[in-house]
Amino acid sequence: MKEFFKKPIFPIITASVSLVLAIGIMVAAGVSFVKCWDVPMPIEGPNVTEVKMLSEWYDGLKDGPGDTPVYVLKGEGDGGAMLILGGTHGNEPSGYMSAVTFIETAIIENGTVYVIPYTNISSMTHNDPGEGNLQYFTLQTKSGERIFRFGSRATNPIHQWPDPDVYTHHPSGQQLSGSETRNINRAYPGREDGTLTEQIAFGIAELIRTEDVGITFDLHEASPEYPVINATVAHQDAMTIASEGCINLLLSGIDMALEQSPTNFHGLTHRELGDYTDTMAILMETANASQGRLRGGTSEEQVLGGVDDYYLYSESIGMLFVPWDENHHPIEERCGRHLQGIYEYTMAYNNAYPDKIVTYSGVPSYQELFLDADKEDLGGTQLGKFLR
Amino acid sequence: MKRTIVVLLAVMMLLSLVACGEGKPEATLESSSSALESTEANASAVEPVGLTEAFAEYPILITSGGQSADFQMVGTVLKKQNMDFFSNGVATSAEIRDNKTLIIVVGGSSKGLGAAGIDANGELARLEELINAAKTAGLSIIAMHTGGVVRRGELSDKFIAPVFENADYAIVVKDGDQDGLMASICSKSGIPCDYIDSISDVVTVLPAAFK
Numbered sequence: 183m184k185e186f187f188k189k190p191i192f193p194i195i196t197a198s199v200s201l202v203l204a205i206g207i208m209v210a211a212g213v214s215f216v217k218c219w220d221v222p223m224p225i226e227g228p229n230v231t232e233v234k235m236l237s238e239w240y241d242g243l244k245d246g247p248g249d250t251p252v253y254v255l256k257g258e259g260d261g262g263a264m265l266i267l268g269g270t271h272g273n274e275p276s277g278y279m280s281a282v283t284f285i286e287t288a289i290i291e292n293g294t295v296y297v298i299p300y301t302n303i304s305s306m307t308h309n310d311p312g313e314g315n316l317q318y319f320t321l322q323t324k325s326g327e328r329i330f331r332f333g334s335r336a337t338n339p340i341h342q343w344p345d346p347d348v349y350t351h352h353p354s355g356q357q358l359s360g361s362e363t364r365n366i367n368r369a370y371p372g373r374e375d376g377t378l379t380e381q382i383a384f385g386i387a388e389l390i391r392t393e394d395v396g397i398t399f400d401l402h403e404a405s406p407e408y409p410v411i412n413a414t415v416a417h418q419d420a421m422t423i424a425s426e427g428c429i430n431l432l433l434s435g436i437d438m439a440l441e442q443s444p445t446n447f448h449g450l451t452h453r454e455l456g457d458y459t460d461t462m463a464i465l466m467e468t469a470n471a472s473q474g475r476l477r478g479g480t481s482e483e484q485v486l487g488g489v490d491d492y493y494l495y496s497e498s499i500g501m502l503f504v505p506w507d508e509n510h511h512p513i514e515e516r517c518g519r520h521l522q523g524i525y526e527y528t529m530a531y532n533n534a535y536p537d538k539i540v541t542y543s544g545v546p547s548y549q550e551l552f553l554d555a556d557k558e559d560l561g562g563t564q565l566g567k568f569l570r
Numbered sequence: 571m572k573r574t575i576v577v578l579l580a581v582m583m584l585l586s587l588v589a590c591g592e593g594k595p596e597a598t599l600e601s602s603s604s605a606l607e608s609t610e611a612n613a614s615a616v617e618p619v620g621l622t623e624a625f626a627e628y629p630i631l632i633t634s635g636g637q638s639a640d641f642q643m644v645g646t647v648l649k650k651q652n653m654d655f656f657s658n659g660v661a662t663s664a665e666i667r668d669n670k671t672l673i674i675v676v677g678g679s680s681k682g683l684g685a686a687g688i689d690a691n692g693e694l695a696r697l698e699e700l701i702n703a704a705k706t707a708g709l710s711i712i713a714m715h716t717g718g719v720v721r722r723g724e725l726s727d728k729f730i731a732p733v734f735e736n737a738d739y740a741i742v743v744k745d746g747d748q749d750g751l752m753a754s755i756c757s758k759s760g761i762p763c764d765y766i767d768s769i770s771d772v773v774t775v776l777p778a779a780f781k
Contacts, residue, residue: 412720415681421639425646428639433770439720440639444684 218317221306221331223251224299225570227286228544231256236298239392240385242374247341248382250303252296252389253285255542261293262396262538264528265389265461267451269300270367272333273315274403275485276468276516278306279330279565281401283517284524284545286570293540296393301400302366302382304341306333314480315472321486321562323569332485336364342378352376354448367400368449371458383454390459396538397423397531400451400465401520405474406493406502406511410467413439414523417456417463423534424464427527434526436519436548437505462531466523468516469504476501486513487561512560518548618753618763621739624781626710627670630655634675635697636690636729637682640717641675643769651773660686662696663703671780672704674733677717678725690728697729701736712779713737715752716769718745730755737761739779741772 186192226233232254237244268281281299288295300306309315309332316332339345342364349363350356352373362368364379372383390398397420404411416424421442428440443452443463456463471490472480478492488511497506504511525547532539546568555564632648632655634641645657655673658665659682666672674697683689688696704711713734715721734740734755740763742752747765756763764775 410681416639418685421642422646425639425642429643429646429770432768437718437720439717440643441679441681442637442639442642442685444681445687446684447681 214317218309218331219307221300221303222329224253224282224285225325226253227255227288227570229255229257229289229542230285236382236385236389239389240374240381242381243385246378247304247307247338248302248378248385250298250300250382252298255285255288255290255295255297257290257292257294257540257542259292259541261540262535263293263393264295264540265386265393265395265398266295266297266524267301267386267398267400268298269306269333270302270400270402270451271335271365272300272302272305272331273310273313273335273473274401274470275319275330275332275472276403276470276513276520277401279513280517280520280524282330283521283565283568287544287546287568288542289544291541291543293538294393295540295542296389296395298386301386302337302379304337304378304382305335305364305366306331308334308338308340310334316480316482316485319482319485319562321566321569323566325570328566328569336361337366337379339364351449352380356448358449362449365449367402367451370449370451370454387455387459390455390461395459395461396535397462397528397540398451398455398464399520399524399527400463402465402467403470403473403516404467405477406469406471406504406506407474407476407496408467409503410439410441411469411504412437412519413441413467414527415441415443415452415465415467417443417452418445419456420452420462420464423462423527423530426530426533427523430526430529431523434522434548435553436522438519438523464527466520468519469511470516471511483561488512488516489561509557509560512552513562514552514555514560514564515548517565518546518551518553521545521551522548616750616753616757618740618742618756618765620764621762621775621779624779625738626712626779627781628654629669630671630673631661631665631669631709632657632673632675633661633665633700634659634677634682635693635713635733636676636678636721636726637686637688637693638675638677638679638717638721638726639682640677640714640721640769644673644675644714644716644772647770647772648776651777653773653777660688660696662700666700666703666707666709669709671710671712672700673712673714674701674737675714675716676726676729676733677715677721678723678727678729680725690725694728694732697732701733705736710739711737712776713740714772715740715742715746716766716772718743718768719748720746722746727751734761735759739763741766741775743768743771
């Protein structure tokens with residue numbers, strides 16, 4: 183046997199085996215990598231009248247990695263226009279799952295609702311492996327098991343690279359860290375000849391301007407150790423509507439803080455869409471356990487159930503900005519907050535602008551999605567019951 | 571020998587870390603430190619004494635104490651009750667005009683301060699100038715804290731004592747006063763204070779303050 187190892191053929195065999203193994207690993211990783219580029223879309227609900235692409239409003243995006251579907255839900259009655267932005271950040275699942283739920287359940291009575299489930303669709307085509315993030319999670323829905331992507335905060339570097347050392351926002355000149363150049367919520371109002379991220383932002387602003395969108399919702403999540411959480415941030419022009427909606431949310435038992443958008447922090451929807459379009463720009467944040475720095479290992483239970491014992495401990499030593507107990511913060515609570523928020527702010531908007539009303543039904547409320555659920559159904563099962 | 575040297579080096583590294591570490595920063599609650607210190611020990615035991623008679627008059631000027639949006643939400647609640655008021659989040663003595671009552675809704679917000687283009691110290695200076703002018707002009711001052719526990723903490727607490735110590739009446743969402751800070755300030759200064767459960771309950775107590 184010892185003689186065999188001394189034969190000249192042995193190194194060739196070991197090198198060949200290693201090479202085959204390396205190629206196998208490379209192919210498996212490559213297939214997994216490329217599979218991420220396929221982003222599962224919502225199933226069209228009862229009132230989806232058209233599915234357009236964002237490039238219909240800015241053709242510079244056509245057939246490129248930033249061109250994202252826009253679901254149009256048109257009611258029979260006259261009214262105004264509303265826009266819901268999910269998936270601004272691909273690692274904030276309650277944002278895009280609320281948009282998906284709206285698309286699959288809403289029946290519009292008056293006006294038109296535009297829903298973009300994946301605002302920065304490029305950010306859904308990759309994740310942040312350094313964060314130990316998931317690539318997918320699954321939900322049991324009416325049509326069986328469905329897969330949803332867990333993406334990244336930023337545009338895929340395959341689509342926009344390299345990052346500059348310093349990102350200078352257009353047109354304010356505000357300077358931020360270079361990586362923020364791929365964060366669409368620092369890119370508004372966008373520009374035609376800018377980066378891919380700025381072009382998507384420009385497309386969104388063009389949609390709002392062209393369709394005369396009266397109220398825009400941008401749905402987010404934040405880590406539990408971030409101060410602006412379980413909160414609404416509104417442009418100053420939207421504060422009257424936001425105040426009324428926020429009080430109604432408080433009356434319905436949803437603890438919601440309200441903040442006015444700072445005038446000197448640029449690139450965000452609640453600042454720039456309010457400044458550069460006529461829309462009432464409102465952003466909402468829920469508590470996402472899979473996003474923070476104090477969390478434990480990332481898992482589907484953490485993403486959907488919001489379960490993380492490290493946050494229970496963090497709460498006990500006063501490190502969090504959101505109450506945390508053994509019920510954690512499941513996806514039903516987080517989507518319920520967003521969907522109830524959209525409802526209450528829209529009602530306040532309708533009171534202020536009776537000639538531009540948007541009314542709808544069929545979308546699950548906070549009560550239906552979260553409060554009425556059996557405890558064992560929280561963490562995805564209850565949400566799945568409303569999805570097609 | 572080697573082992574001893576390694577242990578010594580490790581101990582030296584640990585000591586150097588201790589030496590490099592910053593001490594706990596000094597308490598920086600300049601504006602409200604006296605009130606905070608005096609209330610910490612026995613605050614939670616203080617039960618506020620509610621308002622017994624009307625004292626305030628219209629017209630009302632509402633402003634913020636800390637630039638949270640709570641003052642706008644209070645305005646929305648009052649509007650629903652058809653109560654007339656003038657609202658300005660960054661009101662100064664110039665806005666006092668013929669107003670007879672000043673309502674200051676306390677709650678710190680870094681976003682709100684950013685929106686107003688001022689910092690916490692600038693906000694404290696504005697409040698001091700406004701309160702002094704209001705007192706000189708004979709206005710009644712009503713302090714409110716309606717943001718609950720969310721509007722407590724280092725930033726919000728800076729604005730509590732300067733406003734509450736100068737008030738004629740206070741309305742506080744109970745959840746935000748678990749440590750009894752505001753009840754204690756009111757008790758010490760003989761200021762009537764009503765606890766409410768949520769911001770929407772402002773209208774259950776505020777109208778009784780007006781003649």
